[in-house]
Amino acid sequence: MKQYDHKKIEKKWPPSAKASAGQAEKKLRTYDHKRIEKKWQKAWAKKKAHVVKDSVKGKKNEYLLVEFPYPSGNLHVGHWYAFAIPDIYARYRRAQGRNVLYPIGFDAFGLPAENAAIKRSLNPRTWTQQNIKYMKGQLASMGASFDWSREVATIDPAYYKWTQWMFTQFYKKGLAYQKETPANWCPKDKTVLANEQVVNGHCERCGAEVEQRMMLQWNLRITEYADRLVDDLEKLDWPTQIKDSQRNWIGRSEGAEILFPLQFPVGADKLKYVLLHGFKGDVSNYDWLKSELEKLGHEVIVPHLPNASSPNEKEWVEAILGATTYDKNTVLFGYSLGAVAAMKALEKLDTKIAALVLAGGFVDPKFKDHSRNFEKKFSWKFDAITITSKVGHIHLLHDTTDTAISEDQARRLSECLGIPLTRVEAQKPHFCGDKELVLLNYLTPSVTVFTTRPDTLYGATYIVLAPEHPLLRQGFAGQAWVNQQEVNEYVTKANKKSDLERQESKEKTGVRIDGVEAINPATGETIPVFVADYVLGHYGTGAVMAVPAHDERDFEFAKKFGLPIRHVVLPVRIDEKNPHVPGKEVVFRNLVMAIVRNPQTGKYLALKVKNPQWTTFVIGGVEEGESLEEAARREIREESGYVNVKLVRALGGPIHSEFHAGHKGVNRIAHNTTLLFELEDEVREPLAPEEAEKHEVTWLNESEITRDRMSHGELDIVLNRMRTGNDVHSGQGILAYSGTFDSMPSEEAKKAITAKFGRAKKTYRLRDWGVSRQRYWGVPIPIIHCDTCGAVPVPDKDLPVKLPEVKDYLPAGNGKSPLAKAVKWVNVKCPKCKGKAQRETDTLDTFVDSSWYFLRYVDPKNKKSFADKKKQSAWMPIDLYSGGAEHTTMHLLYSRFWYKALYDLKLVKDKEPYVRRMNRGLILGPDGQKMSKRWNNVIDPDDIVAQLGADTLRLYLAFIGPYNEPGSYPWNPDGVAGVRRFLERTWRLQDKIVDDRRNSFSRPGPGETVSPEGRPEIERELHKMIKKVGEDCAELKFNTAIAAMMTFLNTAEGRGLTKQQYVTLVRLLAPFAPHITEELWASFAKASKAKHAKNSVHLQPWPKYDKKKLVSDTVKIIIQINGKMRGEAQVPASADKEAVEAAARAVVADRLAGENVARVIIVPGRLINFVTLTIKKQIV
């Protein structure tokens, strides 16, 4: 392993002072980076060379963004790689005539600052600002063209005022909400962490194991944007790797929600249903619903609501309250105006009832079609708190086909009650069908499951609830199960475990909920209900329908609990060798295949068929009334004579096969099930003569069971099941045992079954973004908690909410932020009611700070808005965003979400902030490991700058590999010396400038870059270089761009070059090594009369290459014989095919002697290939 040898480098570099003193008399000074770099950095700063205007006449704006650093206190090589290399691109684009914004700032809030501050008993602000100051000095040494006038720091109140302002905007729009959520709690950092900050159950920062705690947290509704965050990726010019990572992270699954009604057949209290009809309705509307509910054993009351054609609130409410007594077993159902009346009645009710189901309800009497006469007879204010407090369970149903109630009306109801809206499709619009099944489903206790495989519904043989499922906490309408205690124990145990602990063992555990059964809506069968921790509470609906035949997890669970396995999606095997013959009758048959193993020998029973010749297992049709096993035993006896066999198991479910049954002359569709038997003894019955004639018995080793030998198309599936014991078919197939859906392909069946029994639904892995942090050093969440008004956003005029000074930055450890200790700051008046109120004491996640910083660069000093709209449109969206791979799923997703939310608030004009994104690589230590003090392999960029110069460091990092690929590159000390050599040779190349006739230094005329006469080869090399460097820079392949300049240098050193040619090289090198090139340019400018020469080299336009100069008079042609290189020939560029062939034949004449050339392939200007007859013959 190579060790980084400091001494070796220091000995080598810098070149001794004595040597340069000795050369002092020489016309040229030695390249002295120390003098040059400081000099020009000062000069640029003085001239404000890098201040960017928002518009420059005749130039297009371009926004190049790099992730702003965290002010850790010291600049490392990674920072150089992150900032100095994109600077090459910024300078290159400027030379190409773009007005380039290349800003920088500091992401300065966050844990490390605070931890360091606690350790050194310093104010985090002081500490952070010191770091910023120091790092700015270091950044200056890069010679990067940052516009410092646009510097942004997230800790600046003028910045975080807008962070807070945006948060209040989001809150007002319902995008920010507070919720008691299980939070990832780091016991060491004493704060809540985002999911993204938890790596394998441990804190990303300190490594401590993360605990789950229930806490009241602020969340941002990023899940509402999940679809757009996935779909809009498509249009972005981003590497697929980043897009795929984001898609994985969001984890969108498309499937269906299906409702399974529950029955409590044993020992449960019966429910009392009160069904309220609507405007112009009457008691008879619910005949069907009533009888169905009564069938389940419940009591049903349908009160008569007076004057249904001209109703008023008072009469209806009285009728409802008088209809019966209400208690904890009552379920109140209200339809349309009945829903309104139900809520009104609840406001008055003095007991708590089990459940409230509202269908087609509203709180806003504005209808899609026409107005109604009751608008003024009801009051349209609702006491949501009272209503919801009187009810254990609420369902809000909206019919998506409704012709009277708009979706918007329904949503208002949902917002009013704070209960999510359930969108359903009624049998007839506005739930007007005779048999509205959907109503029954929601009136009965039920479990809604999410599945991506609705096609397997008929195979669902049980239901599994996650331990967190609300049904287990609340029950439904007071219903109970028999083994309540056992269930509770399991749930408590599971809830104690962290996600990580639950995953420790994949061994399935669970408890059957006794006395409760679900009804499979497709088969009508009752199926058991379990609670098991392999189902996740936060994903989908927290409940699954288990289909053991087609899901491995369910299969495992079913095996353990002895649950039925029903195969409903059959894998398909179509025999290509023996396909269906068009026109022939299609005949269906159930087949059974028997694999008989002899445990003594380990061999398998097979039949050698004589005509046609093939080998098969015992196989035959299942006769009417016969079980599979009976049929298999019969076939074994008939075909092999063996009598005593023992059934081991079925090898999974049937396989759907299609083939042409030649001997019967029909097209066969067969469902073929394979049973595995063991031979018990050798007892055989004699075969019937016609059987014996057809085939003979043979025994095969396992290795002899191959598709070559055996004719079964299903063999691969069967063998796999036999060997692995995995009988689950989780792929696609054709439906069977699925009622009217039989023989439908599974993809089609997904849609059909969803349409009939459920509704299409998307679910995401992504969860809402928890932004509360119980730490000091962050942006205070701009919310005031008032006892009467609830959470109130801080009014715009009171922003920013400045971070108060406290003495003690240590988190309390009880979940309270240190801000809670600033009592004066905390206690305020409510902005709404002026009553007593307290400030929110949590601070925002720092990912919030960095979600919009790029917008502030555009207009960093604005006091009226976060960024002026005109300035935004001058720069946004960002043309190229360069950063680290570690931000692929967090920062990049959060800031996209943030930007989209701003877009919806009409605060920004684009849907996406970053047009193009690239992830850079990683610089490793010289030993190939990550740079770390622990390994003593850290390269300090300050040392390199001191010894070798900033230009060398820039050039080295650019040369190490392609910048736009996230590779990892070990630091090579000799490699750095190598690029330093390149700069010195470039410097000394001045010695090789030869007399060019014009010997002047002026702007090249059109079509002319330099005076080329007399040196066409160098001129050609020069133009090749201009082309290559330009193209490679555009693609961020700085390594090959530098290689092209090195190649030119190698040629030019040998042959000499003109001053014009030299200066062109300097201009190409300028973005890479801004200091040395500025120095060289200036020294040439002294001798020049040209005006433009007085300007900086960095203001010179990018050299243009001349296509005509790229071509040479002669070209090298590669000569191949049968595709192998056999020689080369120089031919005139103008040579035609005949001439090329003649020249080539001359070169390889001896090789072609005696060969018949069958074909000659000529690639103009490149290659000629002689194909000889012998090869040709082999092919023909």
Add this chain to the structure above:
RNA sequence: GCCGGGAUGGCGGAAUUGGUAGACGCGCACGACUCAAAAUCGUGUAUCGCAAGAUGUGGGAGUUCGAUUCUCCCUCCCGGCACCA
């Protein structure tokens, strides 16, 4: 397990639409300069072979006059997801 990316000398890496594999740099070897060393300059440097030549881009097949490049299968490495229904 699923999704994506990758594998080229001693090392970092090049190679246009399929057309000389190894550009450029490092390292190494030899030579020049020097009393010497360093620096610098020059020559060479995929492997085997004295050579002619043969082999060679993770492994195996295929398409093609010709494959690092296209197709199929496999191995390994990196990244994302993972009891996600």
